Amino acid sequence: MRGSVTAVVVARKAGEYLGHTLAALADQTRTPDQIIVVELGADPRSSAPLPPNVQRVVGPDHFGFGEAVLSATRLMAPAQGEGEWLWLLAADSAPEPGALQALLGEIEISPSVAVAGPKQMQWAEPDYLYSFGETMTPSGTAVEIAEPELDQAQYDRESDVLAVAAGGMLVRRLLWEQLGGFDLGLPAVDDALDFCVRARLAGHRVVLVPAARVLSAGRRAPGTAHLGARTSRSKRARLVRVAALHRRLSYAPAWAVPLHWVSLVPLALVRAIGQLLSKRPGRVLGEFGAAFAVAFGHGGSIAAARRRISRNRSAGWGAIAPLRLPWPEVRRRRALARDDATNLRRSGRYDLDFFATGGAWTVVAAAVVGLVMQFRLFGAGTVAAAGLLPLGGVAELWNDLxxxxxxxxxxxxxxxxxxxxxxATLGTLTAWAPSTSIVLLYLCSLPLAALGSWLAAARVTPRPGLRLLAAAVWTLAPMFLVALAEGRLGAVLAHLLLPWLVFALSGARRSWAASATSGLLAAAVAAAAPSLIPALLAAWIVAVLGFAVAGRRGRGWHRLLPLPLPAAALFLPLAIQQTLRGTPLAIFADPGVAIGSGGSASGPGGTASLLAGFPGDAAAPWNALAASLGLDASGILIAVVLALPLLIAAIAAPFLPRSPLAIASLGVAALGFGTAVLAGRLVVATTGGDPVSVWAGSGLSLYLLGITAAAVCALDAGASTVAQTVRGVGGALIGAGIAAAAVPLIVTAVLGGAALPGTSSTVPALVSAEAASDPTIGTLVIAPTSTGIAARLERGAGNTLDEQSTLYTTSRVGALSSDDERVAVLAGNLGSRSGYDAASDLDALRVGFVLLAPAGAGQDDVRDRVAAALDGNALFTPVTTTDRGTLWRYVGLDTGLPTAAPTGPGPLGSELGVIVLGSQLLVLLATLLLALPTGGLAERVRPERGARRGSGLRRRVDPPRDPRAARHAPAADASPEETQHAAPVTPSPELVGARRGGDHGR
Known part of the structure; x- marks a missing residue:
């Protein structure tokens, strides 16, 4: 072959590859006339003596591939003509014996060719393509032409292309010097693409030579390219984006450059949102880093690049348009990548088969039971229960944040x-009547619980019977039915959301979308039941540490790290304020209306009651049943016996197959039980003189979640006849026990002893009408108790659930605040005959009405005494008696109350409010964008080069001892599965959305 060839080999701390590459050069049928090795950085393995015909050049470690080649060409004699060629190789680019001869043969028959590129094959498996040509989309995004798949000559018909990779490129030396080599503003990514584009604009051809083959370890090779094997995906993506923006400003018309420059940062914001939607949160900061780097750090290199293009260009941009990748092909590749990612995400999971395995019938049965329990709520506008109040309007709901x-x-x-x-989210679903959303939640509570628990069980077992059993246990759980009866909306929501959290967590290590969804669900569970925060936090720490040290089995554990961020954003401001006032434990108080625990079902209860899943005195119906049957046993003992089969199955689970999952489930159960025990002993508020402790039912929901999962694991073990018999008998006993335990609670609800239809206001209609013109008007509500009276002050149309605040309820532990004491003194004097002049206090508090609530059992005497005192007080006029109680009107209301009630700014009315609400919205919206099911690919399901379709294996790329024998030799440490040949995975949307980063070793 005519002409002379100088091979330039760039080695960056890759000595184990360099020896193979030099041996491959010596075996060429047409050997290079000169070989120059450029060593970047110190590496004892590549510093060994070189063959006599090889020159060594040492350069600094920060040099890019193009700078290394330029340092080599400076040692060469000036070019003498068109027949001098440079063969650019990296230390991991081992050419097959006939590679150079094939390249020179192509340029000999085509004198217009100035750049030729070989077929790059994977070093560990030479039958598989690594790279064969590069191009751009119509928008300028760099794309690899060949996909990493088995080489079957499917790309051998390709000839003229837009660009070839740097590793193995044969380029005319005069052209190299004329164009100034690679753009030094592109030290790691797109340097070869940019050079070939400039060669095309200068009127030269760039071709592929299928007969020339070069083995390449690619980006997995340690230190071969400017980007090493340990370079993170986020850093690689940032450099890819830097290169794309650099090329955009270099190629754009002069009039468009200012527009592109101005759009860099706004476009980075849009792309950051797109990265969240595409489930790549690690690239968000890289988008802004790339925009600022190009906007303020690449001005000189971009100007130099534009001058080089202008000086050498002899053809227009239309000349390279046919060589770009058309949009239909871009869409086809993206569709294939999405399909492969979906298959990978679904691998290793049980099929849901929701209809075929009885999931739909399970939900229907739960819906029937729920409608029977809550039939009184049909057509109701609100729900009346001890812990419930109506919701305000949609505007008020969002203004209370x-x-x-x-x-x-x-x-x-x-x-x-x-x-x-x-x-706010719940009320917005029925924006026309926010309180209706609570009614709908009650009507749908049991089917929602069945649906969530069935889906969570489907991640644990493929057996329809066990899925049904888990759904029944969860739906008929005593703590859930008690929470519905008492109106504990937070506990109800926590119980409904916990199975969905488990369902989302099952895929959190595979997908950023599942991880973000888990974070939002965890935040919702914590917001509904703050007492679960320590347990959830402990479970998260154990899970992260466990998967982090699990090696290969724990892959994707980093996606668990951001799970607490949404909850932290919501709770941090409240925790700071509670801590500053000296009540840090008050952050665990149950939200909503504070319900006293004196003698109610919310009492702490004993250990046996909690083990059976009953919070406090919820087993009281069983006490009555035991007495009616003449049994000398407490009702809680009956409840424990009914729960015993479930507990036995859960305890046996660690000693059967699938013990790791069972042990983890029992750990969750222990955290839940510990939470329930401690919650009943943590008094955070008082109401009406009664202590208010944290409700134990939320902890019991977490306890039941772990116990149920462990029991399912135990019953799922084995496929023998004995195992099937045990499974059937055990499942029947567990189902019968949980159903029997729920019967008294269901009967109580059916007979009207639970939640009932309510009214849209907590005060009579007359007060609501007055509040329409003066929302600050106050109503003093006096409620008789067995020992005295309880008083509260309501404004406007009455208290709403969204107005309740744990900061207020937890501030009344011990001594009353000055305002509460003033209300208590006023109510005490109005409730008895005295000479107390209440007018000044009524005016100061803007009290226009006094409402005496109906009397309960044994409270008639107290109510009659208060009513007589109010009737004899000249300051009040009796108005009406309603189901809310008896109403008196303050006569001073006729002349007008002197001053307005105190008020203050909303969430956006102060700097602190803007900071708090803005930071919470930022975290929640970012997590929501990441959680949206857009069909984008998560990082975990993006296969590496050399992975097989359907296998999800990552390839190791340790070099074979002899590259000439590599075609038949797998990697030295490859597993038997890794040596099996199957079709490789189609590359990810990075192929069309972001070019593979900086692989000069290709």
């Missing part, structure tokens, strides 16, 4: 409970 004025009690500035986010 963040930091601002709290209208409860006498009013104060404070942070909203995270629970208010759930109420």
């Amino acid at each position: 963040g930091y601002g004025w709290r209208g409860v009690g006498a009013g104060f500035m404070g942070v909203a409970d995270p629970f208010d986010w759930l109420l």
Whole structure:
């Protein structure tokens, strides 16, 4: 072959590859006339003596591939003519014996060719393509032509292309010097593509030579390219974006450059949102870093690149348009990548088969039971229960978020409970009547519980019977039915959301979307039941540490790291305010209306009651049953016996197959049980003189979740006849026990002893009408108790659930606040005959009405005494008696109350409010964008080069001892599965959305 060839081999700390590459050069049928090795950085393995015909050039470690080649060409004599060629290789580019001869043969028959590129094959498996030509989409995004798949000559018909890879490129030396080599503004990515584009614009051809083959370890080779094997995906993506923006400003017309420059940062914001939607959160900061780097750091290199293009260009941009990748092909590749990613995400999971395995019938059965229990709520506008109040309007729901004025009690500035986010979301679903959303939640509560628990069980077992059993246990759980009866909306939501959290967590290590969804669900569970925060946090720490040290089995554990961020954003402002006032444990208080635990079903209860899943005195119906049957046993003992089969199955699970999952489930159960025990002993507030402890039912929901999962694992073990018999008998006993335990609670609800239809206001209609013109008007509500009276002050149309604040309820432990004490003194004097002049207090508090609530059992005497005192007080006029109680009107209301009630700014009315609400919205919206099911690919399901379709294996790329024998030799440490040949995985959308980063070793 005519002409002379100088091979330039760039080695960056890759000595184990360099020897193979030099041996391959010596075996060429047409050997290079000169070989120059450029060593970048010190590496003892590549510093060994070189063959006599090889020159060594040492360069600094920060040099890019193009700078290394330029340092080599400076040692060469000046070019003498068109027949001198440079063969650019990396230390891991081992050419097959006939590679150079094939390249020179192509340029000999085609004198117009100035750049030729070989077929790059994978070093570990030479039968598989690595790279064969490069191009761009119509928008300028770099794309690899060949996909990493088995080489079957499917690309051998390709000839003229837009560009070839740097590793193995044969380029005319005069052209190299004329174009100034690779653009030094592209030290790691797209340098070869940019050079070939400039060669095309200069009127030269760039071709592929299928007969020339070069083995390449690619980006997995340690230190071969400017980007090493340990370079993170986020850094690689940032450099890819830097290169794309650099080329855009270099190629754009002069008039468009200012427009592109101005759009860099706004476009980075849009692309950051797109990265979240595409489930690549690690690239968000890289988008802004790339935009700022190009905008303020590449001005000189971009100007130099534009001058080189202008000086050498002899053809227009239309000349390269046919060589770009058309949009239909771009869409086809993206569709294939999405399909492969979907298959990978689904691998290793049980099929849901929701209809075929009885999931639909399970939900229907739960819906029937739920409608029977809650039939009184049909057509109701609100739900009346001890822990429930109506919701305000949609505007009020969202205005109660963040930091601002709290209208409860006498009013104060404070942070909203995270629970208010759930109420705002729930109320917005029925924006025309927000309280209707609670009615719908009650009507759908049992089928929703069945659906969530069935799906969660489907991640644990493929057996329809066990899925049904888990759904029945969860749906008929005593703590769930008690929470519905008492109106504990937070506990109800926590119980409904926990199975969905498990369902999302099952895919959190595979997908950023599942991880973000898990974070949102965890935040919702914590907002609904703050007492679960320590347990959830402990489970997260154990899971992260466990998967982090699990090696290959724990891959994807980094996606668990951001799970607590949404919950932290919601709770941090409240935790700071509670801590500053000296009540840090008050952050665990149950949101909503504080329910006293004196003698109610919310009492702490004993250990046996909690083990059976009954919070407090919820087993009281069983006590009555035991007495009616003449049994000398407590009802809780019966409840424990009914729960015994479930507990036995759960305890046996660690000693059967699938013990790791069973042990983890029992760990969750232990955390839940510990939470329930401690919650009943943590008094955080008082109401009406009664202590208010954290409700144990939420902890019991987590306890039941772990116990149920462990029991399912135990019953799922084995396929023998004995195992099937045990499974059938055990499942029947567990199902019968949980159903029997739920019967008294269901009967109580059916007979009207639970939640009932309510009214849209907590005060009579007359007060609501007055509040329409003066929302600050106050109503003093006096409720008789067995020992005295309880009083509260309601503003406007009455208290709403979204106005409640744990900052207010937890501030009344011990001594009353000055405002509450003033209300208590006023109510005590009005409730008895005295000479107390209440007019000044009524005016100061803007009290226009007094409402005496109906009497309960044994409270008639107290109510009659208060009513007589109010009737004999000249300051009041009796108005009406309604189901809310008896109403009196303050006569001073006729002349007008002197001053307005105190108020304050909303969530956006102060700097602190803007900061709190803005930071919470930022975290929640970013997580929501990441959680949206857009069909994008998660990082975990993006296969590496050399992975096989359907296998999901990552290839090791340790070089074979002899590259000439590599065609038949797998990697030295390859497993038997890795040596099997199957079709490789189609590459990810990075092929069309972001070019593979910086692989000069290709």
